[in-house]
Amino acid sequence: MAVTDEQQPEQDVEEEREAPPQLDPEVLARRRAALAHVRQFGDPVLRTKARPVERFDGALHEEVRRMQALMHDALGLGLAAPQVGVSHRLLVYRVEPDSPIVALVNPEIEWSSRDEEISEEGCLSLIAVHVDVERPIAVLVRARDEHGEDLVIEATGLEARVIQHEIDHLDGVLILDRTSREQRKAAMRALREAEQAAGVA
Numbered sequence: 001m002a003v004t005d006e007q008q009p010e011q012d013v014e015e016e017r018e019a020p021p022q023l024d025p026e027v028l029a030r031r032r033a034a035l036a037h038v039r040q041f042g043d044p045v046l047r048t049k050a051r052p053v054e055r056f057d058g059a060l061h062e063e064v065r066r067m068q069a070l071m072h073d074a075l076g077l078g079l080a081a082p083q084v085g086v087s088h089r090l091l092v093y094r095v096e097p098d099s100p101i102v103a104l105v106n107p108e109i110e111w112s113s114r115d116e117e118i119s120e121e122g123c124l125s126l127i128a129v130h131v132d133v134e135r136p137i138a139v140l141v142r143a144r145d146e147h148g149e150d151l152v153i154e155a156t157g158l159e160a161r162v163i164q165h166e167i168d169h170l171d172g173v174l175i176l177d178r179t180s181r182e183q184r185k186a187a188m189r190a191l192r193e194a195e196q197a198a199g200v201a
């Protein structure tokens with residue numbers, strides 16, 4: 001999941017606009033380099049249900065470290081393995097800028113609140129898109145950490161939202177599927193325009 005104005009005004013990083021002056025050019029260059037490794041809308045891996053992780057070995061630790069570094073450099077709040085082309089049920093996220101980036105392996109939502117809330121979301125795989133998404137306010141998630149230890153996470157607010165957004169990626173679901181028909185149409189238009197501007201249409 002990508003930051004939006006609403007969530008983190010101090011990190012205004014909407015890609016389709018001019019770079020905000022407070023962002024260091026080096027930070028922006030690193031972000032651009034990281035985004036080049038993130039699969040974009042249209043890549044079939046983003047629509048594929050990811051496979052459970054079975055081995056908690058060095059290769060998994062390496063994958064986690066790579067995703068953490070990419071998410072950090074891309075200024076994202078979360079990143080799921082399919083977004084880097086790996087069909088694994090693995091995600092990383094961080095909602096507080098200075099806290100460690102958490103890795104969740106084989107996460108399952110065990111409970112979600114009946115109360116829902118609408119908020120704007122962006123996605124590192126849908127760079128030109130910000131849409132309103134309604135989601136449960138609180139969730140209870142069971143997962144493993146990268147060493148195979150059990151994790152139970154009770155999350156609310158932004159943390160709950162980011163985890164749900166990333167778990168959606170593991171099931172091939174995107175924010176376009178979770179917004180209104182009108183916003184989806186506008187988003188598809190923005191994506192087409194962005195493609196044309198990039199000369200790949």
Ligand code: NI
Nearest residue numbers: 001123124125
């Ligand atoms: Ni996303």
